[in-house]
Every structure is written in structure tokens, then in C-alpha cells.
Amino acid sequence: MASQEVLQAFVQAATQGSFSAAARKLGRSQSTISAAVASLEIDLDLILFDRSSRKPTLTPAGHVMLQRAEEILAATSRLEMTASQLAQGVEPKLTVAISDTYQSDRFEAALSAFEQRYPDLELECLIAECDDLVALVQSGRAHVAFAEQQDSYPPDLVSSTVQERTEIALFVSREHPLAALASIDQDTLQQHRELRLATIVNPYESRAKGRVWSAPSYLMLLEMAQGGFGWAPLPRWLVGRFGAGTLQELNVRGWPKPLFVDALWSRLHPPGPAGSWLLSKMLE
Amino acid sequence: MASQEVLQAFVQAATQGSFSAAARKLGRSQSTISAAVASLEIDLDLILFDRSSRKPTLTPAGHVMLQRAEEILAATSRLEMTASQLAQGVEPKLTVAISDTYQSDRFEAALSAFEQRYPDLELECLIAECDDLVALVQSGRAHVAFAEQQDSYPPDLVSSTVQERTEIALFVSREHPLAALASIDQDTLQQHRELRLATIVNPYESRAKGRVWSAPSYLMLLEMAQGGFGWAPLPRWLVGRFGAGTLQELNVRGWPKPLFVDALWSRLHPPGPAGSWLLSKMLE
DNA sequence: CATGAACTATCGCCTTGATCGATGGTTATT
DNA sequence: AATAACCATCGATCAAGGCGATAGTTCATG
Numbered sequence: 123m124a125s126q127e128v129l130q131a132f133v134q135a136a137t138q139g140s141f142s143a144a145a146r147k148l149g150r151s152q153s154t155i156s157a158a159v160a161s162l163e164i165d166l167d168l169i170l171f172d173r174s175s176r177k178p179t180l181t182p183a184g185h186v187m188l189q190r191a192e193e194i195l196a197a198t199s200r201l202e203m204t205a206s207q208l209a210q211g212v213e214p215k216l217t218v219a220i221s222d223t224y225q226s227d228r229f230e231a232a233l234s235a236f237e238q239r240y241p242d243l244e245l246e247c248l249i250a251e252c253d254d255l256v257a258l259v260q261s262g263r264a265h266v267a268f269a270e271q272q273d274s275y276p277p278d279l280v281s282s283t284v285q286e287r288t289e290i291a292l293f294v295s296r297e298h299p300l301a302a303l304a305s306i307d308q309d310t311l312q313q314h315r316e317l318r319l320a321t322i323v324n325p326y327e328s329r330a331k332g333r334v335w336s337a338p339s340y341l342m343l344l345e346m347a348q349g350g351f352g353w354a355p356l357p358r359w360l361v362g363r364f365g366a367g368t369l370q371e372l373n374v375r376g377w378p379k380p381l382f383v384d385a386l387w388s389r390l391h392p393p394g395p396a397g398s399w400l401l402s403k404m405l406e
Numbered sequence: 407m408a409s410q411e412v413l414q415a416f417v418q419a420a421t422q423g424s425f426s427a428a429a430r431k432l433g434r435s436q437s438t439i440s441a442a443v444a445s446l447e448i449d450l451d452l453i454l455f456d457r458s459s460r461k462p463t464l465t466p467a468g469h470v471m472l473q474r475a476e477e478i479l480a481a482t483s484r485l486e487m488t489a490s491q492l493a494q495g496v497e498p499k500l501t502v503a504i505s506d507t508y509q510s511d512r513f514e515a516a517l518s519a520f521e522q523r524y525p526d527l528e529l530e531c532l533i534a535e536c537d538d539l540v541a542l543v544q545s546g547r548a549h550v551a552f553a554e555q556q557d558s559y560p561p562d563l564v565s566s567t568v569q570e571r572t573e574i575a576l577f578v579s580r581e582h583p584l585a586a587l588a589s590i591d592q593d594t595l596q597q598h599r600e601l602r603l604a605t606i607v608n609p610y611e612s613r614a615k616g617r618v619w620s621a622p623s624y625l626m627l628l629e630m631a632q633g634g635f636g637w638a639p640l641p642r643w644l645v646g647r648f649g650a651g652t653l654q655e656l657n658v659r660g661w662p663k664p665l666f667v668d669a670l671w672s673r674l675h676p677p678g679p680a681g682s683w684l685l686s687k688m689l690e
Numbered sequence: 691c692a693t694g695a696a697c698t699a700t701c702g703c704c705t706t707g708a709t710c711g712a713t714g715g716t717t718a719t720t
Numbered sequence: 721a722a723t724a725a726c727c728a729t730c731g732a733t734c735a736a737g738g739c740g741a742t743a744g745t746t747c748a749t750g
Contacts, residue, residue, distance in 0.1 A: 124482065126407045127708065142726060151710050156728060158708080166489040176717055176726070182498040186528065190485035197481045198408065201474035205450040214466040244470065411737065426697060435739050440698060442737080460697070460746050697746075705738075710731105717726075 124165055126198060129191045131158035132170065136188045139177050204242045212243065213394035219248040219255050219264035222340045223357050224383055228286050229268070232403040240396050249339060251319050255386065262391035266401060271382035278390050282405055284383040289358045291378035293369040295350040301370040311374060315352030317343045344369075357381065408449055410482060413475045415442035416454065420472045423461050488526045496527065497678035503532040503539050503548035506624045507641050507665065512570055513552070516687040524680050533623060535603050539670065546675035550685060555666035562674050566689055568667040573642045575662035577653040579634040585654040595658060599636030601627045628653075641665060 134144035135155055145152040163170050170184035180188060208214060220229065236245075248264055252272070258264040259279060268284065275281050292311075294300045300314055320336030335351060337343050340360055347354045348368050358378070361369050371378075385401055387393050393401065418428035419439055429436040447454050454468035464472060492498060504513070520529070532548055536556070542548040544560060552568065559565050576595075578584045584598055604620035619635060621627050624644055631638045632652050642662065645653050655662075669685055671677050677685065 123410045124485065125409055125708080140726075150708095152727075153711075153729080154709055160728080161707085166486075167493040168489060173727075178727080183492045186488060186492065186498040187485070190481070190488055190526075194478060194481040194485060197474070197478040201408065201471065201478060202450075204470060204474055205452060208467045208470065209451040214470040242474075409737085424697075434737095436698075437700080437740075438738055440700085444699080445736085457698075457745095462698080691750100693749085695746100695748085697744105699742100699744080701740105701742080703739085706736085708733105708735085710733080713728100713730085715726100715728080718724090720721100720723080 124162060124191075126195075128158045128162050129194055131155045132162050133188065133191050133195060135159055135171070135178070136180055136184065139179070141178065200242055207240070207243070207396075211394055212240070212396050213265065215244040215246060216240075216266075216393075216396050216400070217246040217248060217264045218397075218400070219250055219258045219267040219269075221251050221255060221269050221383075222249055222360060223251070223270045223288075223290075223381060224268050228284070228404065232400060235403055236396075236400055239399060243396055251339065254338070259386050259388050259391075262388065265387065265391065265393040265397040267386040268383055268404070269386060271384045275386065279386050279388055281384045281386050282401075284385055284404055286383065288381045288383075289378040290355050290381050291358055291361075292353050292372040292374055293344075293347055293356050293361055293365070294353045294372060295348055296368060296370045297350050298353070298370070300353060300372060303372075305373045307375070311353065311372075317346050317352045317354035319343065355379075408446060408475075408478075410479075412442045412446050412449075413478055415439045416446050417472065417475050417479060419443055419455070419462070420464055420468065423463070425462065484526055491524070491527070495678055496524070496680050497549065499528040499530060500524075500550075500677075500680050500684070501530040501532065501548045502681075502684070503534055503542045503551040503553075505535050505539060505553050505667075506533055506644060507535070507554045507572075507574075507667065512568070512688065516684060519687055520680075520684055523683065527680055535623065538622075543670050543672050546672065549671065549675065549677040549681040551670040552667055552688070553670060555668045559670065563670055563672055565668045565670050566685075568669055568688055570667065572665045572667075573662040574639050574665050575642055575645075576637050576656040576658055577628075577631055577640050577645055577649070578637045578656060579632055580652060580654045581634050582637070582654070584637060584656060587656075589657045591659070595637065595656075601630050601636045601638035603627065639663075 130148060131144060131150070131154070134147050135141050138144045138147060141155045141159065142152050145155045148155070159170065166187065168183050168187065169181055170187060171178040172181050233245075248258060250258060250267075252270060255264075255267040255269040256272075256275065256279065259267045260276060271283065294314075298314075300306060300310070303310070315333045315335060318334050318336045319340070320338055333352075335346060337346060340356055341364065343354045344356055344360060344364060346352070347356065348365070353372060355377075356369075361371075385404055387397070387401065414432060415428060415434070415438065418431050419425050422428045422431060425439045425443065426436050429439045432439070443454065450471065452467050452471065453465055454471060455462040456465050517529075532542060534542060534551075536554060539548075539551040539553040540556075540559065540563065543551045543563060555567065578598075582598075584590060584594075587594070599617045599619060602618050602620045603624070604622055617636075619630060621630060624640060625648065627638045628640055628644060628648060630636070631640065632649070637656060639661075640653075645655075669688055671681070671685065
């Protein structure tokens with residue numbers, strides 16, 4: 123079986139174009155490299171180098187084997203990389219729960235930076251709203267969450283406001299009766315169906331003052347609004363990105379409202395280095 | 407450095423859920439597996455298994471490392487696979503030159519079968535016509551070629567006709583004057599510009615009897631025909647697939663012509679097992 | 691609760707393979 | 721012709737993988 127040392131010797135020899143140079147690079151003696159390549163050639167039953175000239179050059183078969191060997195070395199270096207990260211306490215998998223309330227610009231920037239920093243770390247993104255997000259973090263199912271700001275959180279959660287503001291406004295389909303009105307008061311609004319977020323934890327605290335339909339995500343609400351089923355409070359960026367011009371913003375007193383996003387994590391299941399790093403990126 | 411044996415022991419132990427079972431599977435003693443896992447844990451500075459219960463179970467970190475370890479083993483088995491193929495004389499890289507004359511159905515079927523049979527073999531496809539194809543095979547640059555049948559080939563080439571027939575017909579743009587005529591004789595045809603294949607080897611044997619534009623591939627000819635620059639003989643399937651209904655077939659005596667495709671290879675640089683296998687698939 | 695079956699950890703010993711330094715042969719440069 | 725750099729080979733050394741035996745755990749069962 124081709125061992126790591128042998129493969130490394132082969133790859134270095136191939137890329138350096140010289141056994142001696144490879145030996146110097148790897149800090150081994152020249153005879154070691156020579157023996158390694160020879161043993162590899164025997165094991166694979168192939169001639170890897172053409173030794174007729176001064177400097178050994180790869181045979182065509184050698185070129186192909188070089189690729190395969192480099193794949194192995196790359197895989198082992200990935201293994202060592204993630205091992206050292208795990209040994210330093212980095213979580214094996216990072217779970218982030220976000221609201222689709224959340225404006226994606228900063229988050230995407232943070233994610234791409236994260237991808238550079240922890241290329242091999244598994245990342246799980248959950249989508250949920252309000253109480254569901256709190257529950258996910260509390261239970262330890264998610265390490266970090268980004269949620270629409272609430273007045274208070276359970277005592278075991280820590281929150282910090284993200285420096286970024288979006289807006290939530292009221293929208294209806296362009297075909298909806300309300301779309302024609304220049305300005306709308308509360309009573310008029312109440313005469314039409316509201317599309318509202320429902321959480322899974324807290325299915326529906328029925329303080330309904332009118333007909334209400336609910337869905338567990340803003341994206342579903344948007345689709346229901348597009349269907350003309352009622353008016354809905356929606357994040358502006360979401361409508362801009364997925365609304366495709368089919369929605370109309372309503373002019374109602376008190377709207378649009380500014381939106382503040384909190385980062386949440388748990389004192390009991392504190393995020394590891396990767397989670398903390400992501401948090402600091404998001405909060406800077 | 408994590409050796410293959412150790413990794414294999416780890417992966418087997420993880421998938422079997424038991425060190426002893428892994429030992430049986432790998433034909434090693436139980437102590438070997440135990441020692442291997444222990445040494446791996448020391449090397450990586452990680453606890454991979456939770457030994458508190460009867461059967462050892464992977465820790466979260468162990469799950470991640472299992473993935474990485476399997477990547478390495480997969481890479482080494484690929485290395486061994488291609489090594490054994492190369493050792494049996496399979497060419498390190500197969501170069502096939504085809505004419506875009508060639509109907510793709512059978513060729514695509516052959517390619518996908520090829521992909522099953524030689525998953526790790528590098529494949530290069532060159533596109534050329536007539537004399538260029540012959541030159542590619544003669545020089546050894548391509549191992550196999552599929553070309554429009556010619557009367558004779560250089561003595562060092564072997565040819566065999568592919569059992570498949572396509573048709574070449576004359577086409578013009580729908581806006582072209584010829585498109586309006588129900589039937590056309592040779593003289594009328596000669597009064598308009600011909601779009602003809604030019605090879606690179608044999609740039610243009612100027613027996614032109616009229617205004618002629620030429621291009622090195624049928625696809626370019628098709629585009630020129632779509633531009634309305636003249637009439638062109640084109641393979642039917644090519645027009646059906648890339649013509650997008652913009653071309654009109656001409657009714658001329660002697661057209662459409664049946665098209666025969668020859669497989670070509672060289673006696674001097676005979677194709678290896680992979681090339682021969684592809685040939686037999688194509689000729690069956 | 692006692693027993694037995696199956697499992698893991700550890701110890702001593704052996705074999706394999708990676709490594710080194712020394713030596714000699716080959717190739718290209720001066 | 722001399723030199724410098726390169727590769728192959730040999731014998732010795734040492735670490736790591738392997739085995740078998742043994743002892744300690746864990747779990748199911750009567």
C-alpha cells in the first residue's frame with residue numbers, strides 16, 4: 123500500500139524535476155527519495171520517470187499518477203486541517219438559524235469570509251421566525267441565531283444588536299382593492315385579511331382582530347400576498363428580491379417600520395470558536 | 407502521519423460500530439484495530455469514539471473525521487484503479503477527433519458507456535474535418551477519429567465504416583432568394599454563393615466555380631448560412647439541433663446525399679485498450 | 691444476582707518498511 | 721580532462737504495524 127511518505131516523495135520529485143531537490147525540500151536524504159520512487163514504481167507496476175536524460179521527467183503514465191497522488195495528499199491535508207481545528211475546540215458543525223427578515227448583504231459577506239476561514243467546516247442554516255429562533259438556540263439545536271429584535275429574551279440567552287437596519291413595510295398584490303388607495307387608515311386596513319407570521323412553538327396567539335391567515339416564513343407570506351389573499355408586513359429587501367414587481371406598498375400611518383436584528387446565542391451551549399468568529403464578523 | 411492501515415481501521419470500526427467486527431472484516435486481529443484507533447486519536451489529538459457504552463459510537467468530531475478519512479481512502483482507491491489500468495497498457499489519455507458531421511446519438515451512447523468503463527481516464531475531444539482528421543490520426547495527436555467517408559486513406563491508416571447513416575442536404579436562410587424556389591437546377595445554384603468546408607491542412611483547393619466562402623467547421627457554416635450569406639451543404643441533424651428553424655432545405659437534383667462515417671486509426675500508433683474498446687462500441 | 695458471551699485495552703515480541711550515510715556510476719558543464 | 725551534480729544501491733538502524741495472550745468491561749439471560 124502506497125504510504126504517505128512515498129507519495130510525498132513522488133509528488134515532490136515530479137514537481138521539482140529532481141530527486142535531490144525533492145530530498146532537500148522534504149528534509150530527507152537523497153537515497154530515501156530514490157528508494158521511495160523505486161518502491162512506488164514497483165508497487166504500481168509502472169514506470170513513472172524517464173531517467174534517460176540528466177533530469178528525470180515524468181512518463182505519460184507518471185503525469186496521470188501525479189494527479190491521483192496529489193488528490194490523496196490534498197485529502198490528507200484536509201484531514202489534518204480539520205483535525206487541528208477540532209482539537210482546538212472548533213465545533214464539528216455550526217448551525218445558524220436565521221429569519222428571512224434578515225437583510226442578506228452583511229450576512230452573505232460574513233458567510234463568504236467564513237468560507238475562507240473555515241473551508242472544511244460543515245455549516246447548517248435553519249430558517250425560522252421569532253419564537254422558533256429562540257427555541258432553537260435555547261435547545262442547543264442552533265448555535266447562533268439572527269432574529270428580529272424582541273423586547274426580552276429568556277435569561278439563558280445572550281443578545282446583541284446587529285448594526286444594520288432594514289425596513290418592514292405593508293404590501294399587497296397590485297390587483298388587491300387596497301392597492302388603489304393613496305392612503306389608508308387602520309379601520310380600512312382591518313377590513314381586509316392580514317397575512318401574519320405564525321411560529322411553530324407558539325402556533326397562533328389568537329388576538330385576531332379580523333380575518334388572519336398565517337404562515338411560518340416571510341417567503342410564504344410573500345407568496346400569499348402575491349396571490350392577492352390579503353396584506354402583509356414584509357421586509358423591503360425580500361420584496362425587492364423575490365417580489366418581481368407584483369406587489370404594491372401601502373401608505374399607512376406608522377409604516378414602514380425600522381427593523382432591528384439581534385444576534386442570539388446561549389449561555390448554556392456557548393458557540394465554539396467558529397460560531398464566535400462568525401458572530402464577531404456580524405457584529406463588527 | 408496517518409497511514410492507510412490506520413485510516414482503514416478507523417473507517418471500518420466506525421461503519422461497523424465495533425472494533426472486533428472491523429478486525430474480522432479487515433482480516434486483522436482485534437488488538438490491531440484497537441491500537442490503530444488509539445494511535446489515530448493520539449495523532450489527531452481527538453477522541454473519535456465514545457467508549458462508555460457496550461458498542462463504541464462516534465463522537466461528533468469523529469463523524470467529521472470519518473468523512474475526511476473516507477475521502478482519503480476513496481482517493482487512494484482511485485489511484486490504485488488507474489494504476490492497474492495503466493499497468494495493463496491502457497493509454498493515459500485518450501484523444502478522439504470527430505467531425506461535427508457526425509450524428510451524435512450513437513457517439514453519445516458510446517461515450518456514456520465509456521464513462522462507466524473508464525471513469526478516471528482523461529478524455530480529449532478534438533473537432534476537425536476531412537483532411538485535418540486524417541492528419542491528426544496520422545501524427546498520433548489523436549488516437550481515433552470519426553470522419554466523413556473518403557475514397558482512400560494514407561496506407562498507415564485503418565478505416566472501418568460506422569453502421570449509421572445520416573444525410574447531408576443543402577440549406578439556405580429563409581430570407582435567401584433561393585428559399586422561394588420550389589426546385590432548383592445546378593446553374594441557378596451556381597449563381598449564388600456557396601459556403602464550403604475548408605480544412606486547415608489543405609487550405610482551399612481552389613477549383614471554385616463561383617463565389618465561395620469557407621469555414622473550418624460545419625457549425626460555422628451553419629451560422630454563415632443563418633446570416634443569409636449563401637447556401638451550404640449541412641448534416642440534417644445539425645440543422646435540426648442548432649438551426650432553430652431559421653434554415654430552409656433546397657430541392658436540388660442529387661440532394662440530399664447519404665452520409666457515411668468512417669472510424670480511423672493508425673497502424674503506427676495503434677489505440678490502446680480504451681481506444682479499442684471505444685472503437686468496438688462504435689462499430690458494433 | 692450470577693453467569694456467560696462479546697467486547698475493548700494492554701503487554702511482549704516479531705516483521706516490515708522508512709530512513710540514513712557511504713559508495714560508485716552517469717551526465718553535463720567548464 | 722576535471723568537476724559538479726545527479727541517481728542507484730548497499731548495509732545498518734529504528735519506528736510502526738502486526739499478532740497472540742491476557743485481563744478488565746458491559747450487557748443480556750436464566
